[in-house]
Amino acid sequence: MKExxxxxxxxxxxxxxxxxxxxxxxxxxxxxMGLLPGTxxxxxxxxxxxxxxxxxxxxFTLTLRNSEADYIDxxxxx
Amino acid sequence: MTATIALAGNPNSxxxxxxxxxxxxxxxxxxxxxxxxxxxQGSFVENGTRINIVDLPGTxxxxxxxxxxVVARDFLVKEKPAAVINIVDASNLERNLYLTLQFMELGVxxxxxxxxxxxxxxxGVKINIEKLGQMLDLPVLPTVARSGQGKKELxxxxxxxxxxxxxxxxxxxxYGEDIDNTLAEMVKRIEAGNFLTTTYPARxxxxxxxxxxxxxxxxxxxxxxxxxxxxxxxxxWLADHFSKTLDTDPEAVIADHxxxxxxxxxxxxxxxxxxxxxxxxLSDKIDRVVTNRFAGPLIMLAVIYGLYHFTFTYSEVPVGWxxxxxxxxxxxxxxxxxxxxxxxxxxxxxxDGVGGVLGFVPLIMFMFLGISLLxxxxxxxxxxFMLDRVFRIFGLHGSSVMPFIVSGGIAGGxxxxxxxxxxTLKSPKERLATLLTxxxxxxxxxxxxxxxxxxxxxxxHEARIxxxxxxxxxxxxxxxxxxxxxxxxxxxxxxxxxxxxPYRFPTFRGLLIHTWERTWQYIKKAGTVILGISILxxxxxxxxxxxxxxxxxxxxQRQAILAASPATVVSEIESAGEETALSAEAExxxxxxxxxxxxxxxxxxxxxxxxxLGTSLEGISSLAGFDWRTNIALVGxxxxxxxxxxxxxxxxxxxEVDPEETGSxxxxLAASPAxxxxxALSLIIFTIFYAPCFVxxxxxxxxxxxxxxxxxxxxxxxxxAFGLAATVYQVGSMLNLxxx
Numbered sequence: 178m179k180e181x182x183x184x185x186x187x188x189x190x191x192x193x194x195x196x197x198x199x200x201x202x203x204x205x206x207x208x209x210m211g212l213l214p215g216t217x218x219x220x221x222x223x224x225x226x227x228x229x230x231x232x233x234x235x236x237f238t239l240t241l242r243n244s245e246a247d248y249i250d251x252x253x254x255x
Numbered sequence: 256m257t258a259t260i261a262l263a264g265n266p267n268s269x270x271x272x273x274x275x276x277x278x279x280x281x282x283x284x285x286x287x288x289x290x291x292x293x294x295x296q297g298s299f300v301e302n303g304t305r306i307n308i309v310d311l312p313g314t315x316x317x318x319x320x321x322x323x324x325v326v327a328r329d330f331l332v333k334e335k336p337a338a339v340i341n342i343v344d345a346s347n348l349e350r351n352l353y354l355t356l357q358f359m360e361l362g363v364x365x366x367x368x369x370x371x372x373x374x375x376x377x378x379g380v381k382i383n384i385e386k387l388g389q390m391l392d393l394p395v396l397p398t399v400a401r402s403g404q405g406k407k408e409l410x411x412x413x414x415x416x417x418x419x420x421x422x423x424x425x426x427x428x429x430y431g432e433d434i435d436n437t438l439a440e441m442v443k444r445i446e447a448g449n450f451l452t453t454t455y456p457a458r459x460x461x462x463x464x465x466x467x468x469x470x471x472x473x474x475x476x477x478x479x480x481x482x483x484x485x486x487x488x489x490x491x492w493l494a495d496h497f498s499k500t501l502d503t504d505p506e507a508v509i510a511d512h513x514x515x516x517x518x519x520x521x522x523x524x525x526x527x528x529x530x531x532x533x534x535x536x537l538s539d540k541i542d543r544v545v546t547n548r549f550a551g552p553l554i555m556l557a558v559i560y561g562l563y564h565f566t567f568t569y570s571e572v573p574v575g576w577x578x579x580x581x582x583x584x585x586x587x588x589x590x591x592x593x594x595x596x597x598x599x600x601x602x603x604x605x606x607d608g609v610g611g612v613l614g615f616v617p618l619i620m621f622m623f624l625g626i627s628l629l630x631x632x633x634x635x636x637x638x639x640f641m642l643d644r645v646f647r648i649f650g651l652h653g654s655s656v657m658p659f660i661v662s663g664g665i666a667g668g669x670x671x672x673x674x675x676x677x678x679t680l681k682s683p684k685e686r687l688a689t690l691l692t693x694x695x696x697x698x699x700x701x702x703x704x705x706x707x708x709x710x711x712x713x714x715x716h717e718a719r720i721x722x723x724x725x726x727x728x729x730x731x732x733x734x735x736x737x738x739x740x741x742x743x744x745x746x747x748x749x750x751x752x753x754x755x756x757p758y759r760f761p762t763f764r765g766l767l768i769h770t771w772e773r774t775w776q777y778i779k780k781a782g783t784v785i786l787g788i789s790i791l792x793x794x795x796x797x798x799x800x801x802x803x804x805x806x807x808x809x810x811x812q813r814q815a816i817l818a819a820s821p822a823t824v825v826s827e828i829e830s831a832g833e834e835t836a837l838s839a840e841a842e843x844x845x846x847x848x849x850x851x852x853x854x855x856x857x858x859x860x861x862x863x864x865x866x867x868l869g870t871s872l873e874g875i876s877s878l879a880g881f882d883w884r885t886n887i888a889l890v891g892x893x894x895x896x897x898x899x900x901x902x903x904x905x906x907x908x909x910x911e912v913d914p915e916e917t918g919s920x921x922x923x924l925a926a927s928p929a930x931x932x933x934x935a936l937s938l939i940i941f942t943i944f945y946a947p948c949f950v951x952x953x954x955x956x957x958x959x960x961x962x963x964x965x966x967x968x969x970x971x972x973x974x975x976a977f978g979l980a981a982t983v984y985q986v987g988s989m990l991n992l993x994x995x
Contacts, residue, residue, distance in 0.1 A: 200504050207752060208506070209353065224551075224644060225552050228643075229643055235349045238542075239755070240751065240752075
């Protein structure tokens with residue numbers, strides 16, 4: 178297991194959120210949607226211009242800008 | 256007896272569908288006081304009780320960060336509905352319960368509609384409803400809002416809450432030792448000081464202080480500044496403690512515990528999954544194609560073009576009906592009313608004004624129908640997803656594309672439905688910037704102006720110039736948006752964090768209700784203002800009339816022409832109806848008479864308030880190459896852009912020129928010494944950017960929630976347009992380009 182930034186994840190790669198390092202409105206929005214340490218996620222796809230990213234968690238699909246994903250660290254298989 | 260029930264839940268949980276199922280077509284759309292958030296209400300009678308249902312805005316949480324959330328929680332706290340139905344998507348239970356928990360902490364009388372149980376089952380998710388109800392200590396009713404299944408039981412459960420009238424105790428979740436201790440301390444102080452406790456539960460207030468909730472903080476400071484400061488200190492101490500010991504903040508810990516609480520409930524045999532959670536569903540398979548790198552943009556282009564075509568082509572027929580109806584009315588007024596000011600006001604002010612208001616109705620209906628279809632099916636979220644990268648550069652949002660396209664991003668749209676299409680945008684700053692820049696697009700009414708000028712001065716390059724005009728308006732709109740977002744609408748972009756809902760078939764009934772309500776709102780609210788302004792513009796172009804001696808002068812000229820003609824010709828003209836073919840001699844005399852009429856109209860126009868305005872502005876406007884005739888035409892263009900053409904016609908004493916047939920006017924302009932290709936170019940640029948027509952201005956003011964923004968759009972756009980036009984004209988003149 179290693180810890181990487183969500184931006185570096187590839188399509189179809191899964192992992193477990195290890196940290197969300199932002200507060201204020203953005204932090205609140207990310208957490209309200211269930212992106213918390215311990216949540217399993219899988220990268221579902223990226224927009225044609227590679228940004229935003231679409232990910233799968235808890236049975237639904239969420240999209241984030243790369244600049245927002247930057248605050249999220251994920252543990253992935255080596 | 257009457258009682259109010261609030262309907263609350265996540266976006267895409269089927270809330271609106273359930274609302275439609277409960278109320279049918281008996282609903283009313285308005286706004287929450289002072290904000291632009293839509294408020295839908297409906298009512299029905301159950302066991303002799305009139306039940307009023309309010310559809311709260313769909314939210315994921317109850318923070319103070321968005322208007323929707325503030326509106327929802329204010330309604331719950333201040334209006335105190337007798338029952339709250341929380342609609343929860345069964346196929347997405349975990350995240351939906353996060354909001355349920357917050358309602359429970361607020362202590363509102365709650366029952367849960369577990370919606371889309373059919374979808375959940377088809378996805379292999381089995382929910383033990385009884386157990387869930389026990390764990391939450393709430394009535395939980397399974398529903399399928401699309402088919403109305405479970406509706407009756409749901410209403411019964413809500414009625415029990417109404418009759419019970421027992422305010423439930425707020426739910427107390429443990430947030431871990433550190434937070435719990437601080438909360439307990441804060442609650443003591445809050446209860447001792449009776450601090451906001453008549454409105455909110457004490458622990459909820461304390462939680463909001465820990466969450467740094469700006470609305471509650473402000474309210475607290477107003478109520479009891481001293482106590483509020485103490486609470487803020489306690490919250491700050493805890494935040495400091497967390498950041499030192501755990502490198503986190505209370506907000507994060509609170510969210511963590513809420514989800515933890517939900518997980519602990521779901522673990523107790525509430526939910527059973529037969530399949531892996533990351534299994535691909537049909538929706539995901541569609542997305543593989545629809546948001547694919549190469550196919551995605553192509554499909555999107557086709558869909559956007561399809562929406563555009565649907566809005567503007569298919570609405571042509573009903574628009575035609577409306578136009579001919581008002582043409583007929585105008586004709587009737589023309590024949591039956593005595594000549595004079597009253598007749599002129601009825602025709603040019605009232606009939607044209609009402610016709611103008613209603614002429615947009617088919618467009619608005621088709622636009623809302625198309626956009627609702629895209630929105631309800633889930634495709635609009637994909638468009639925002641794919642285009643966000645481009646629009647974000649300019650401080651906008653992926654969803655800004657629809658207002659731009661409908662406004663005329665594909666030349667020939669209309670800013671009125673375009674501005675309304677911005678409703679799908681939930682980010683306030685991005686939405687405002689979109690509202691203010693969408694009218695730069697080339698709407699159908701600007702096209703006759705361009706066609707006139709291009710035919711007169713750039714006939715050989717028609718296609719190229721038209722393409723250039725479209726590109727100019729896009730580049731201009733995006734750069735203007737960037738300018739606005741870095742100055743008066745400055746601020747960080749609203750988080751994009753957005754759900755991509757599964758694709759769904761929209762319900763036909765939902766589409767119809769949605770479309771009709773919004774169209775009716777336009778007729779009712781915008782209609783009256785538009786009629787008023789229409790009469791005002793008519794008055795500006797009519798008053799003051801020509802002095803009597805001048806009118807007598809024109810009358811004498813007409814009499815002189817008639818006196819010089821043979822008696823047979825005179826009687827032929829007098830007896831002829833509008834459609835009668837005249838002899839060649841009579842035709843010649845008639846033309847002379849028309850020429851005098853046209854001269855009179857020109858003088859009257861110049862003499863009117865609008866004319867004087869145009870003349871007095873000549874000093875400034877000459878910087879962009881516009882003389883008083885162009886100025887008046889541009890004033891008239893505020894009524895509707897195509898009026899620029901007909902007013903130019905009057906100003907060049909050609910009588911009223913039909914915007915569809917501008918041959919004689921373009922010849923006249925091409926031959927006029929006052930005009931050059933450079934003047935035409937300058938006017939084209941000005942027309943792209945200057946103040947939107949007043950119907951669009953009224954809509955901007957309504958959508959932005961303040962007249963301030965309506966006025967701003969007129970001043971800002973006109974200033975920008977003049978700056979650009981004058982620059983082009985001056986630089987062009989200096990370089991002596993294009994014979995200028």
